[in-house]
Amino acid sequence: MGGIKLDGAGTQKMKTIEEALLTVQTIHGLVERMAVDxxxxxxxxxxxxxIKRIATNLQGQLKAQFGLIADQVAAMIVAMGRGGGEQGKVRVLREAVAQLRTALEINAAKVKKDHAVAIELAPE
Structure with missing residues (x-):
């Protein structure tokens, strides 16, 4: 009976996704603090x-391997710079955070599927 592990590229992509999910969690905390205020x-x-500073770093981190998600981060940064009330910005930021989290989770599943390598266990 064999197991499954990720190849080198898959491992690197999963590391990027995990770091990005932590960063999105930090952004989410700031957005909720802003909502309370x-x-x-x-x-x-x-x-x-x-939020803008953290999101800019996140965009740079994702750009090489996950360009479409990096574009979503860029759209969030642009939306923050637009005029309008603070309540509208909170709504836009909450939606952007949800979209980023979903996109990262979908890509994590895709990486696991595309980069899986079967490993054979030694016979006992």
């Missing part, structure tokens, strides 16, 4: 700048 009629302060 907006709901309580407080200023959002530096939170949008923090």
């Amino acid at each position: 907006v709901k309580n009629n407080r200023g959002v302060g530096v939170i949008p700048g923090q």
